[in-house]
Amino acid sequence: MSALDTLEGRLIVSCQAFEGDPFRDSGSMARFARAAELAGAAGIRVNGVEDTRAIRKAVKLPLIGIEKAAMPDGAILITPSFEAAKALVEAGADLIALDCTARGQAYGALERVREIRAGLSVPVLADIATEEEAEAAQAAGADAVLSTMRGYTAETAGVTRFDPLFIERLVARLRVPVIAEGRIDSPADARAAIAAGAYAVIVGTSITRPRDIARRFAAAVEDEYRARRGGGYVAAIDMGGTNTKFGLVSSAGEMHWSATEPTPAASGARGLLEHLQGAAGRIVEQARARGAEVSALGIATAGWVDTNRGVVAYATDTLPGWTGTAVAGPLSEALQIPVYIENDANALALAEQRFGAGRGLSDFVVITLGTGVGGGCVVGGRLRRGAHFVGNAIGHLSIDPAGPVCICGQRGCLEAYASGAAMLGYAGDAYANTESLVAAANAGEAKAQSAIRETARHLARACATVANLLDPQALILSGGPAQNNLLLAKEVEAEVKGLVPAWELRRLRVSCSTLGYHGGVLGAAALALSHEAV
Numbered sequence: 001m002s003a004l005d006t007l008e009g010r011l012i013v014s015c016q017a018f019e020g021d022p023f024r025d026s027g028s029m030a031r032f033a034r035a036a037e038l039a040g041a042a043g044i045r046v047n048g049v050e051d052t053r054a055i056r057k058a059v060k061l062p063l064i065g066i067e068k069a070a071m072p073d074g075a076i077l078i079t080p081s082f083e084a085a086k087a088l089v090e091a092g093a094d095l096i097a098l099d100c101t102a103r104g105q106a107y108g109a110l111e112r113v114r115e116i117r118a119g120l121s122v123p124v125l126a127d128i129a130t131e132e133e134a135e136a137a138q139a140a141g142a143d144a145v146l147s148t149m150r151g152y153t154a155e156t157a158g159v160t161r162f163d164p165l166f167i168e169r170l171v172a173r174l175r176v177p178v179i180a181e182g183r184i185d186s187p188a189d190a191r192a193a194i195a196a197g198a199y200a201v202i203v204g205t206s207i208t209r210p211r212d213i214a215r216r217f218a219a220a221v222e223d224e225y226r227a228r229r230g231g232g233y234v235a236a237i238d239m240g241g242t243n244t245k246f247g248l249v250s251s252a253g254e255m256h257w258s259a260t261e262p263t264p265a266a267s268g269a270r271g272l273l274e275h276l277q278g279a280a281g282r283i284v285e286q287a288r289a290r291g292a293e294v295s296a297l298g299i300a301t302a303g304w305v306d307t308n309r310g311v312v313a314y315a316t317d318t319l320p321g322w323t324g325t326a327v328a329g330p331l332s333e334a335l336q337i338p339v340y341i342e343n344d345a346n347a348l349a350l351a352e353q354r355f356g357a358g359r360g361l362s363d364f365v366v367i368t369l370g371t372g373v374g375g376g377c378v379v380g381g382r383l384r385r386g387a388h389f390v391g392n393a394i395g396h397l398s399i400d401p402a403g404p405v406c407i408c409g410q411r412g413c414l415e416a417y418a419s420g421a422a423m424l425g426y427a428g429d430a431y432a433n434t435e436s437l438v439a440a441a442n443a444g445e446a447k448a449q450s451a452i453r454e455t456a457r458h459l460a461r462a463c464a465t466v467a468n469l470l471d472p473q474a475l476i477l478s479g480g481p482a483q484n485n486l487l488l489a490k491e492v493e494a495e496v497k498g499l500v501p502a503w504e505l506r507r508l509r510v511s512c513s514t515l516g517y518h519g520g521v522l523g524a525a526a527l528a529l530s531h532e533a534v
């Protein structure tokens, strides 16, 4: 049985500390390794000859040795020479890992994989950041690939969280085992890695860096405290197909400054990125005028967003060229602050959770009515995006199999029955916009009220599906047609009551968002703030 075989389906703990860290001594690393062994870890990742020797004495587990060295380009490279690998094996390492990213390859990594395997007879593990690098490492003879470098190379700089989909893609593409490493912050992440097909999981920071663990708690405590007292700013942008709203938002959700500009929808990815950067620049200026800095930028955009990579996964023709655009990485580099991007309906759910009707609730669903119909589901306190970031498509719940054909290919999608245009249509197009229709209904006009009842009847059928599936505490109606539309909320609740079982058991309430015109901007702010607290 090779050292690699013993790692299958198990946890490996990376025991490393930076210079200057209170735990930066080999004795501390050995004690971390011993604790990991007692906890049931199957292997240890260790940096440097001295630590390898100390840990070898402390534990019986296989050791993955690495040597981090500064290169002529000024950056660190993992195990840059055969000699370094040889010294690690002599000190007690059973496997060797090395940087096989494009940069590592430029420093001869692939040749080194062959050299170490042949010369030292130990399994060689390739630290990579992309599928292409993984393939090259496999072709060079690497015994396994590790996702270690994902998010730490120029090309993958937009990746700020562990991405199980990347593991899934590697597993599908490679013959050799894939070991998940990098930003695995919780047992849930580790579980997701195994579910995605990982051979083993390596966790470092979240187990062996008390300073980072304490910092995460300190930030969460301070952020929440600040949020309750006001103070602390983020920049927030809500970019729709027609208009872009943006503003300077405090951590308590106060809009300190805001503006609206037309979205240059036809200008392509580059034009849209420039537009976003320009808006962000104006917000930063406004913060500075108040003697403050923004700590992060949140962006809500039309289209589906791969939030792990900060990339627009899919956008319709309303924003031509937007599909596939990397947003968070390039903007973060240009602005020198963390940038987060999210689908606009999901962002509204985050806004309700932090600032609106979703506060204090663990389970609720936001349904946004507008040109289309969308939504966001919060389950167990967390926004659910789905495995491929295309969940929450409430507008495409079919409520009538004989209904009109939708852009998605189905018939009778909710979107056709509950959009702003649909509501106006039920009133015989007697009102110029939903704002005046709602005002007329509130003033007692029968035609407007019956249009709202009609909308509610259709909406309730989709809400019943959602309620049966998720059993939420609240359904929050958002968007223009829901503004001040208490009749709509009341009618939807009454209709849903008749459509779902066990109504008496449920505490399901339907309400209208009170966040108003800037709900999307607040959602973008909530997105930035939730990351800042992590």
Ligand SMILES: [Zn+2]
Pocket: 395, 396, 397, 406, 407, 408, 409, 410, 413, 415
């Ligand atoms: Zn549809």
